[in-house]
Amino acid sequence: MRRAFIISIPYLWLIALFLIPFGIVFKLALSDMAISIPPYTPTLDISGGWAGFKDFLSQLDMENFIWLKEDNLYWKAYLSSVQIAFVSTLLTLLIGFPMAYGMAQAPKEWQATLMMLIILPFWTSFLIRIYAWMGILSNEGFLNQFLLWTGIIGAPLQIINTNLAVYIGIIYTYLPFMVLPIYATLEKLDPSYLEAAEDLGCSRTQAFWAVTAPLSKPGVVAGCFLVFIPVVGEFVIPSLLGGSRTLMIGKVLWDEFFSNRDWPVASAVAVILLLILVIPIILFQKQQERAQEAET
Amino acid sequence: MKRFTFFNITSLTLGFAFLYVPILILVVYSFNSSRLVTVWAGFSTKWYGELLQNQAFLDAAWVTLKVGIFSSCIATVLGTIAALVMVRAGKFWGRTLFSGMIYAPLVMPEVITGLSLLLLFISLGVERGVMTIVLAHATFSMCYVSVVVSSRLVSFDQSLEEAALDLGCTPFDAFKSVTLPIIAPAVISGWLLAFTLSLDDLVIASFTTGPSATTLPIKIYSAVRLGVSPEINALSTLLIGIVAIGVIIASLATKRAAVHRKRQEEAARQET
Numbered sequence: 001m002r003r004a005f006i007i008s009i010p011y012l013w014l015i016a017l018f019l020i021p022f023g024i025v026f027k028l029a030l031s032d033m034a035i036s037i038p039p040y041t042p043t044l045d046i047s048g049g050w051a052g053f054k055d056f057l058s059q060l061d062m063e064n065f066i067w068l069k070e071d072n073l074y075w076k077a078y079l080s081s082v083q084i085a086f087v088s089t090l091l092t093l094l095i096g097f098p099m100a101y102g103m104a105q106a107p108k109e110w111q112a113t114l115m116m117l118i119i120l121p122f123w124t125s126f127l128i129r130i131y132a133w134m135g136i137l138s139n140e141g142f143l144n145q146f147l148l149w150t151g152i153i154g155a156p157l158q159i160i161n162t163n164l165a166v167y168i169g170i171i172y173t174y175l176p177f178m179v180l181p182i183y184a185t186l187e188k189l190d191p192s193y194l195e196a197a198e199d200l201g202c203s204r205t206q207a208f209w210a211v212t213a214p215l216s217k218p219g220v221v222a223g224c225f226l227v228f229i230p231v232v233g234e235f236v237i238p239s240l241l242g243g244s245r246t247l248m249i250g251k252v253l254w255d256e257f258f259s260n261r262d263w264p265v266a267s268a269v270a271v272i273l274l275l276i277l278v279i280p281i282i283l284f285q286k287q288q289e290r291a292q293e294a295e296t
Numbered sequence: 297m298k299r300f301t302f303f304n305i306t307s308l309t310l311g312f313a314f315l316y317v318p319i320l321i322l323v324v325y326s327f328n329s330s331r332l333v334t335v336w337a338g339f340s341t342k343w344y345g346e347l348l349q350n351q352a353f354l355d356a357a358w359v360t361l362k363v364g365i366f367s368s369c370i371a372t373v374l375g376t377i378a379a380l381v382m383v384r385a386g387k388f389w390g391r392t393l394f395s396g397m398i399y400a401p402l403v404m405p406e407v408i409t410g411l412s413l414l415l416l417f418i419s420l421g422v423e424r425g426v427m428t429i430v431l432a433h434a435t436f437s438m439c440y441v442s443v444v445v446s447s448r449l450v451s452f453d454q455s456l457e458e459a460a461l462d463l464g465c466t467p468f469d470a471f472k473s474v475t476l477p478i479i480a481p482a483v484i485s486g487w488l489l490a491f492t493l494s495l496d497d498l499v500i501a502s503f504t505t506g507p508s509a510t511t512l513p514i515k516i517y518s519a520v521r522l523g524v525s526p527e528i529n530a531l532s533t534l535l536i537g538i539v540a541i542g543v544i545i546a547s548l549a550t551k552r553a554a555v556h557r558k559r560q561e562e563a564a565r566q567e568t
Binding site: 002003004006007009010011013014015017018019020021022024025028095096098099101102103105106107114116117118119120121123124125126127128129131132133134135136138142172175176179225226229230232233234235236239240250253254257258263266267270273274277280281282284285288289292 | 300301303304305307308311312314315316318319321322325374375377378380381382383385388390394395396397398399400401402403404405406407408409411412413415416419431432435438442446447450467492495496498499502503513516517520521523524528529532535536539540542543547
């Protein structure tokens with residue numbers, strides 16, 4: 001009895017503030033826009049009883065989804081979000097793996113400090129870290145001044161307001177999310193496996209690919225999910241570093257909601273974004289559960 | 297034998313330079329006397345002075361602090377209970393749904409979470425302001441707390457708790473005098489994490505706030521959209537400084553606590 005009560009506290013909280021809100025988004029995605037507050041119809045009126053409910057259902061339609069399907073902007077935005085997220089996940093892995101490897105190989109007394117150095121930027125405001133890059137990448141920014149000074153370029157490069165700036169911003173902010181899980185798996189790796197591989201005649205590179213790489217897979221997978229899924233819906237980075245040609249769905253949703261005030265279309269955008277992400281999210285959950293069971 | 301190789305040193309140096317140089321530039325240029333943020337014109341602290349006179353920023357900072365404290369306390373209590381449920385409750389009806397609701401918010405794009413919570417608040421007719429941001433922040437940060445706490449719960453020896461029960465403790469007493477002290481470091485770092493997540497959040501706060509409550513990130517975002525400015529550099533430096541000092545103090549404290557505990561365990565072992 002007490003057990004059921006304890007379980008129900010966080011359970012009900014999450015149902016009320018996480019699950020039910022999604023239901024409302026689905027419902028709104030099927031509604032029509034109206035110029036009022038709230039700016040959509042129909043609203044479910046419980047006092048109407050069963051007849052009211054039927055009436056409510058008959059007013060729902062797929063209009064917003066048809067609108068999304070017919071407007072190229074949305075499809076391009078979905079595709080380019082997934083593409084940007086995919087490429088930046090790979091780049092983050094490429095930079096993050098050697099760092100995690102270097103940390104795991106470092107002398108024991110260094111590891112706590114290195115770990116702290118990875119986590120510290122994570123505690124500093126995300127917004128401020130993106131803002132720091134605005135000053136570096138702008139046309140009169142530090143990067144351009146530096147390149148002009150060295151003579152590599154003759155005129156300032158346009159970096160800010162391009163996709164390149166968005167990639168830099170994403171890699172910069174999400175790097176700790178990639179490094180930490182990979183480091184956690186590499187750190188637990190038993191060095192005697194590597195010694196065994198070398199004793200059996202592997203070169204160090206061969207031993208890396210035969211032993212380290214496959215054993216670090218859980219960390220790599222977790223890191224890739226932690227970067228890929230949120231980046232698909234990223235808003236702040238494309239809005240501050242990207243230009244008018246950077247299409248990302250998080251920004252489209254934000255504009256649809258705050259500038260156009262078309263709530264039903266914004267909800268439909270959110271529903272499709274969720275459908276794109278539901279498979280990676282479930283895979284991520286399964287992977288986390290497996291990792292937790294492996295520890296017990 | 298673990299050691300630094302040339303490859304490892306290079307990748308770590310480049311990686312950490314990438315992480316820290318932008319922040320360093322930002323901090324240095326907050327002391328620039330020129331309004332032009334990329335031209336160095338001499339040392340000055342005038343932007344800090346102007347910042348302290350900017351009432352709008354001070355008000356926003358106060359709102360942010362209130363939201364952060366309330367939401368992180370709620371998140372810590374709920375997240376710790378959720379962690380206990382995940383690790384100790386065994387099988388129960390809807391367990392998969394429960395763990396899904398714990399892990400999904402960790403990766404859920406903020407625009408979706410924000411939009412869905414706003415629609416909930418509107419359909420309930422709740423007036424939006426500090427209260428609604430607190431509820432929203434508590435909900436997503438309790439999931440982070442529960443992940444941090446459950447990793448500690450998994451690794452600790454359950455027989456200690458069983459011993460307390462055998463010696464006549466009620467389950468609540470056993471939790472209070474055995475489990476809680478052991479998981480306390482994780483609970484504290486969970487609280488800190490929830491607090492900084494709340495201080496940091498722009499997207500969810502923008503969706504769930506009303507006209508009465510503007511948080512610091514919302515204020516910073518609207519200023520930053522117009523471009524780089526020295527006041528924002530000064531404000532950022534202050535925030536970075538506060539966080540850095542907080543994290544360093546917290547890590548020194550946990551290190552001392554660990555040393556202290558080890559000494560006690562050693563002493564207890566020698567007595568037996």
